[in-house]
Amino acid sequence: MTERKTNLPLIIGIAIAIGIFIGSTFNYKNKSVLFSSNSSEAKIKRLINYIQYDYVDKVDTDSLLDDAISNMLIKLDPHSVYIPKDELKRVTESMEGKFVGIGVTFLMHEDSVAVTSVIEGGPSEKAGLKAGDRIIVANNDTLFGKSIIKKAGVTENELNTPLANRKISDAVMNSLKGEPDTDVTVSVYRRATNEILKFPITRDEVPIKSVSAYYMINKSLGYINIDRFARTTYDEFKLALEKLISEGMTSLVLDLRGNPGGFMDIANNIIDEFLEDGKLIVFTKNKSGEVDKSFATGRGDFENGKVYVLIDQNSASASEIVAGALQDNDKGTIVGRRSFGKGLVQQEMDLGDGSAVRLTTSRYYTPTGRSIQKPYIDKDTKSYNIDRFHNGELISKDSIKVNDELKYTTPKGKVVYGGGGIIPDVFVPIDTLNTYSTRLYGRLNEFIFNYIDDNREEISKWSLEDFVDNFDTDDKIFNQYIDELDLNYPIAPNSRKNLKLYFNAIMARNLFDETGYFMITQKEDNMILKVLELESAQ
Structure with a gap:
């Protein structure tokens, strides 16, 4: 009983x-x-x-x-998911590519909310907030010290943990976000002038970028990074593409590494920029056998350009639609490692109480007719926790298991396979020497924020290009960080080189944006280096 x-x-x-x-x-x-x-x-x-x-x-x-x-x-499949009502708004904002707020990014520095950047054209920039300001009050909400800890519901046992940081960040966001055209008065401490200032700010829509960076790698090779396929992604991509074409781009690196997917129609619009009129992009099939096909139009701006698509084991869904459509139409070159293997289409359905489900309603197929969905073992078990590293396929393309029964041929005779992700045309193994150490990297963001905060006037004079080429070439600032770590052992040469790379990259991200980060990391990026090798061979 x-x-x-x-x-x-x-x-x-x-x-x-x-x-x-x-x-x-x-x-x-x-x-x-x-x-x-x-x-x-x-x-x-x-x-x-x-x-x-x-x-x-x-x-x-x-x-x-x-x-x-x-x-x-x-028990249905690994991609049908439930989204509770307290998470749905955040998920929706990310996929819609915008939220309503004051337009700043921030981090918790010691016990205060420190503004790391002010979004260009946003409400805070118009009001006069600056990077480095500490937000101490929003209307009647005190946002520092014990008050923000109490407001966030952080217990004593949770202090100084990732959970506490998330709760505090959510509490701050709840105070700063709101409905469009509502007002919030923000009090900030400005360290540069040692004064407390009040700013009345009217909340407005603030964009959440999904095209993280775009720039010219050299005179003819451009680079665009897409981190998800949100509602605004095509417009962002189109703007980036046109800008790079105007700067002389004839070849493009489209970076979809780590991109988990998003809206299929947005991915289709991006593919249309590369394929000629009438080319099949993708088709879906539901349980009733109904087939829905998507075709390219004649509007593409880069149909005659070369494209290299970068993928890895975390590129999924809409990312795989892009890679599969271009590969099956013999357009461009897929570079990297086998993609995730998600060939199921979800539809979001409201449950009536503010929550929703994303339910799998169909399967999608690449133009040659292949499904790239990974097999999941049974209805009770996900097979998505398989460690590809242990299988060896992140190190060697020969370790990727293929099924000859799922072999397909592109119009130009290239052999491709279904049954679990997009296998790249050019394989690039994972960098096993690129290791991460909490001891080495754990205080990096804190040091960089403090350095910028202490030298904001001087460092703001750098242009992005000069910074990428010339910042801290004598390692003077970097050595300050190493000294603060107070290590009792020497850093291996490769680890030091890698740490220095990310030191400069994160500094650039804080001073500029993601473009600075990628411009620096690409110097040691094996996939980018492989693309440059392929370009020079042609």
Whole structure:
């Protein structure tokens, strides 16, 4: 009897989840097929009442239902997911490419909110905020010291942990974000003038960039990095593409490493810039066998240019649609490592209480007809935790297992494979020497922020190009950081070289933006170096 009572909340939760999920998600023409007044719908309502009023212990039915829905979706496939209402807004903002706020980026420095950058054209820039300002009050919310810790709900045991930092960051964001055209008065401490200033700011839409960086690597080779496919990504990409073409670009590096995907139609629009009119981009098929095909149009601006697509084991979904469409149409060169292997299409469906599910509704196929979806072992188990490093395929292309039954041929005779990710045309192994040490890197952001804060007037005179080529060439500033680490052992030459690279790159990111970061890291980026090698050979 005790065991039955212990399992009762889970059993009831799953039953509730199934009923509410089905009733809220699908738009059946005749819902009487599923429900009648004496069937599941009535039972679910009765069960909720039993739990709330009669169960021996107090039960949070909302939390129980959330867990039950999540567990149920796991049994479908690895990509059907439940998004609780407290997460949905954040996820939606990221994918819509904008949020409503004051337009700053910040970090928690010691016990205060330090502005690291002010978004160009945003509300804070218009009001007069500057990088380096400490935000201490927003309306009536005190945002420093013990007050922000209390507001964030951080317990004593959580102090100085990543969880505490996340809670505090969320609390700050909640104070600064709001509805469009609402006002917030922000008080800041400006260290440069040693004064406290008040700024009335009207909240407005602030862009969240998904095209992280774009620039010319050399006179003919351009670079564009896309970190996700959001609603605004095509417009950002188009702007970058036109700018680089105007600067003389004839070859493009399209960096999709680590890109988890996003909206399929946005990916299709980007592919259309490279393919000739009428070329098949991708097609989907649902369980009814309905096929939906997407074709390129004649509007592409880079149909005659060369393109190199960079992918790795974390490039997924829409990233793989881009790589697969170009590979199958014999356009460009795919460089890197085998992509993630996600060939399922999800549709977001509202559950009526502010939460949602992303439910797999179809599969997509590349132009040659291949599915790149990884096999998942069974409905109860994800096979997505396989460590490709241990399989050897991150080191050697020969270790990538292919299925000859899933072999396809492109129009020009190139052999490609389905069944689990896009295999690149040119393989570049992972850099096993590029190791990360918490001891070496753990205080890097703190040191860089302090250095910029102490030398803001002088360092702001640097241009991006001069900084990339000439900053700290004598290692004077870098050695200050090494000295502060107070190590009792020598740093290996390769580790020192790598640390110096990221020292300058993170400094550039803080002073400029992601463009500075990528311009510096590309100097030792094996995939970029491989592209340069391919370019010089032609």
